Amino acid sequence: MKVSLNSMVKVAIMSALSLIIMFFELPLPLFPAFLKIDFSDIPALLVTFSLGPLYGALVELIKNLLHLFRTSTVGIGELANFLVGVSYVVPAGIVYKYNKSKKGAFLGLAVGTASMVVFASLFNYFFLIPMYAKVLNFPTEAVVAMGTEVNKHIVDVRSLISYAIAPFNAIKGIVVSLVVVLIYKRLSPILHKGLGK
Template identity: 45%
Template sequence: MKELMTAVTENLIFVAEFLGIVALMFALAYAYEKVVMKKSGDTGRIFSTRKVAMIGMFSAIAVILMLLEIPLFFAPGFYKLDFSEIPVLIGAFAFGPMAGVTIEFCKILLELLLKGTTTAFVGELANFIIGCSFVLPASIIYLHRKTKKTALIGSVTGTVCMTVFGTAFNAIYLLPKFAQLYGMPLDTIVQMGTAVNPAINSVTTLVIFAVAPLNIIKGASVSAITVLIYKKLSPILKEGHRKTEVRKATKI
């Protein structure tokens, strides 16, 4: 009974930490977007009705892509590649950092509804926070000057941030937390990596040889695809936004 209560308490604390990180990401995105809007003289709302609808659409696409996971030969089975950040990044470029964080969060909620969790929410936290470490820098840079060049610069910056942060966050927090919540020694997790790559013999080498390459591949591929297709999608997204603004102006 005591062990059960300890496990429940640990999980509740982790969920509270999870929600705290989610709130922090939303706060950062909201504050930055508001500052930029104020400087540009934009008095509109961050979330219009159309934005909410588009966020829902991009979230649905993101969760479908998230379910299509690709195993990697250099990483243990619990690290897989997916392309769910493509609609998140497109949404963030089109509608701002706040929209990007919201799509990221909705994607996680939808995945939990469809699949539940097999990682005591550690995997979901990892996907959300590491996804935000990619999308937020990219969309913040693009928000200042919306050109193909800044989209590329933002995407590269986001990839670097995701790789550095994701690698460190796995080593310092995620892997130890997963081991704690599952009652699994860290050595057992490291051994899963060793079975794939003999060079992996510690938490440090696990994140260097598995997590870092995964994030580089993911960031580079998502960035390349987004930059290629966003130019074609942008006129459609912007046209819808302009029509909404015209209707508002007509009513006034």
């Protein structure tokens, strides 16, 4: 893959923007306090649609590498954010790459959202929640209890995934996708234009 200076400058700018957006998190009602929505995947999706999925993944990587300087999770949260972000933007970008139309964009975002929901659910169940317990000494029971506070049906890790993690990521994917649909067409000329032209 040929990488141009123009493309890398765009990636750098969008990575910085993504990092800034990452600091603005919004809690959602009816979800545990540790689940907060941010819109930092938007710049990655814009880059994905304009330059390709690998560039979008690069924005996700740089954003999280920069966020390591302010980490409170010894990198675990950044690793999770990167992997979940990639599971969203890359499938969306692959679909759009082969069908560059409004329909292709909608289909790509739907596939990306579904991919993120499945990956985030499995990743939390098998890796992330156990890793928080092992590395940060944050007991799994405490994580589940945070879910039980807002939803009495959350009684174990499996129900936490079913009633909190999966629906949260579905909502996040839908909201972020809607924002991208609304702004991509307007920003597309800038994203495709060469710098200095």
